[in-house]
Amino acid sequence: MENRREGNATMDMKAIIEQAERDLLHTYNRYQIVLDHGDGMYLYDCEGRKYLDFCAGIAVFALGYGNEEYNNALKGQIDKLIHTSNYYYNVPAVEAARKLKAASGMDRVFFTNSGAESNEGAIKAARKYAYRKDGRTDHEIIAMNHSFHGRTMGALAVTGNAHYREAFEPLIGNVRFAEYNDFDSVQSCVTDRTCAILLEPVQGEGGLVPARSDFLRNLKALCQERDILLIFDEVQCGMGRTGYMYAWQRYGVKPDIMTTAKALGCGVPVGAFLMTEHVAAASLEAGDHGTTYGGNPLACAAVEKVLDLFEKHHIIEHVREVAPYLEQRLEEVKDRHGCIRERRGAGLMQGLVFDRPVRDIISAAMERGLILINAGANIIRFVPPLIVTKENVDEMISILEESI
Numbered sequence: 001m002e003n004r005r006e007g008n009a010t011m012d013m014k015a016i017i018e019q020a021e022r023d024l025l026h027t028y029n030r031y032q033i034v035l036d037h038g039d040g041m042y043l044y045d046c047e048g049r050k051y052l053d054f055c056a057g058i059a060v061f062a063l064g065y066g067n068e069e070y071n072n073a074l075k076g077q078i079d080k081l082i083h084t085s086n087y088y089y090n091v092p093a094v095e096a097a098r099k100l101k102a103a104s105g106m107d108r109v110f111f112t113n114s115g116a117e118s119n120e121g122a123i124k125a126a127r128k129y130a131y132r133k134d135g136r137t138d139h140e141i142i143a144m145n146h147s148f149h150g151r152t153m154g155a156l157a158v159t160g161n162a163h164y165r166e167a168f169e170p171l172i173g174n175v176r177f178a179e180y181n182d183f184d185s186v187q188s189c190v191t192d193r194t195c196a197i198l199l200e201p202v203q204g205e206g207g208l209v210p211a212r213s214d215f216l217r218n219l220k221a222l223c224q225e226r227d228i229l230l231i232f233d234e235v236q237c238g239m240g241r242t243g244y245m246y247a248w249q250r251y252g253v254k255p256d257i258m259t260t261a262k263a264l265g266c267g268v269p270v271g272a273f274l275m276t277e278h279v280a281a282a283s284l285e286a287g288d289h290g291t292t293y294g295g296n297p298l299a300c301a302a303v304e305k306v307l308d309l310f311e312k313h314h315i316i317e318h319v320r321e322v323a324p325y326l327e328q329r330l331e332e333v334k335d336r337h338g339c340i341r342e343r344r345g346a347g348l349m350q351g352l353v354f355d356r357p358v359r360d361i362i363s364a365a366m367e368r369g370l371i372l373i374n375a376g377a378n379i380i381r382f383v384p385p386l387i388v389t390k391e392n393v394d395e396m397i398s399i400l401e402e403s404i
């Protein structure tokens with residue numbers, strides 16, 4: 001409560017929302033609340049109402065709100081140095097890269113500012129790898145239907161949702177879409193120009209769909225046989241959410257290139273694409289890729305501290321303890337309500353699939369002090385901060401059931 005901006009305490013939300021709708025570009029149908037500050041698992045709007053948060057800014061704020069060590073690390077870095085350029089070295093970037101390598105099992109890191117930008121880098125790395133082999137410029141990428149990789153032109157080109165892409169064509173070309181969890185479908189897209197297969201180990205926006213183990217294992221074998229790069233987008237399912245630091249570790253299928261963002265900085269905009277030494281040595285070279293902000297000292301101080309706190313507070317172990325309980329409680333809710341078709345997901349990345357649009361349920365929950373988010377029109381997604389407790393799960397379930 002200390003950091004509450006008093007000026008806002010008396011401002012009425014309706015006036016702020018009206019102003020926002022005059023000034024901001026209308027690309028989101030926002031829920032009608034103005035959030036002001038947070039504390040642990042709870043958010044407060046600017047009229048002082050309290051909300052249990054099961055969205056975490058869409059799988060971002062893993063450590064909960066107002067974590068003192070995290071906040072102090074950022075404040076300390078702000079007083080030292082916020083930005084340099086990638087033409088110089090800085091200690092937070094070096095340390096963050098070392099820790100991220102250890103957490104991810106990958107060998108080389110390029111820091112970016114977002115998930116989409118991480119996927120842009122991954123696509124460029126894959127194309128350059130193939131180009132250096134045969135000098136051709138007609139290489140193809142296989143991506144998945146119902147995937148989501150971001151809104152920039154390259155990331156959009158590999159996003160398996162025609163509605164998101166259509167108005168913005170032509171995007172980057174030579175992308176083929178296969179069915180997720182259907183190895184034959186992927187195989188039928190492979191040509192002698194395929195340079196990469198890109199997918200999320202657990203599809204997020206596409207509806208909380210975990211990959212099948214045999215699907216990933218078959219893809220890995222195919223990629224090794226044909227020297228195709230396997231790219232995993234771990235932007236949403238990475239950073240502990242499935243009970244593993246990165247979801248590929250749960251399957252034991254290691255990608256050649258991996259992208260991460262969302263919870264990586266726990267709110268400071270930062271992402272990364274990472275690769276094996278083999279790919280690093282044979283793809284992007286000096287001058288091939290860059291970013292002004294990516295990996296700046298402030299962002300990397302956040303990454304470093306987030307990775308430290310994951311270890312210190314045993315976040316992975318905690319997820320493994322709470323996630324089965326969330327799963328069990330959601331199964332019970334599903335069994336009690338005929339309008340729920342299915343529960344699916346992995347770890348603290350869960351979805352309830354309804355037979356109707358869920359926006360009204362989400363609004364009703366918000367009126368009762370619970371923040372939820374959808375994934376597509378008919379699915380409620382549960383991606384709470386990873387510090388969520390069983391008591392928080394119980395509180396969420398009781399509000400959810402009232403709202404249904």
Ligand SMILES: *Cc1c(COP(=O)(O)O)cnc(C)c1O
Pocket residue numbers: 113114115116117119148149150151200204205233234235236237261262
């Ligand atoms: C959110 C998301 C992205 C895009 O990340 P931004 O930071 O919004 O650009 C990419 N891939 C996946 C799997 C995501 O969930």
